[in-house]
Amino acid sequence: MTILNIDSVSKSFDGFRAINDLNLAIDKGELRAIIGPNGAGKTTMMDLITGRIRPDRGTLFFDTTHDLTRLDEAGTARLGIGRKFQKPTVIESLTVAENIDLALAGPRDVWSALRGPHGKSAVKERARLLDLVRLPDPDLLAGALSHGQKQWLEIAMLLAQKPRLLLVDEPAAGMTDAETMRTAELLRSLAGEHSIVVVEHDMDFVRALDCRVTVLHQGHVLAEGPLDHVSRNPEVIDVYLGR
């Protein structure tokens, strides 16, 4: 079953085609890596999926029936599309637990969320999420976390909103090797329950994801398949990997 279907999508900025007849389908529960040179259109593709911008032509459907071109960012978020930008946006002056409580409360009253999680199930969910991303001290200020731990906290905050499709932009950037491998392991463990699209340049990380890879070039799919397969493709070597 397909959760995301991008069909013949194009998008130009001032006459420049950032996305050019893009076709991409993500299965339910799939983990997919998107790679490609700078300017290949990866961010523009994420912006199209989340309703931040609209295509000039083509269709984007979520879960078969939901036309994403009719929704804005709030609408796609309500449908269950969660996006994690490259830089962590956790609130550094709050504790790890308070950050999670805010995410669990969603758009509800911030002040009541900061008085603690509501009910036993919220306490349990907070513990489950912190366990999942291996953050042992809920009382630590988020500002005291390492860069990798901040990224994991933000992933936990996204998961608090129970997204069905997670879009993750360059999570390994700035991470240590150990954090990078731990992040790959975390995303792999989340696949199945969630569908996940990860944009990344770090090939060790992409290898560790051990998933299907799509190579974007000039707004179009250049190659798709396991990393070993696409990395042998002469065109992929020419425009990206061989550089």
Ligand SMILES: Nc1ncnc2c1ncn2[C@@H]1O[C@H](COP(=O)(O)OP(=O)(O)OP(=O)(O)O)[C@@H](O)[C@H]1O
């Ligand atoms: N709002 C915009 N206005 C004008 N041009 C844009 C706009 N957004 C993107 N572009 C152009 O579209 C092309 C694709 O950009 P995009 O950011 O999607 O690439 P990318 O694959 O994410 O690159 P990177 O790996 O560097 O993040 C680039 O040439 C960029 O300059």
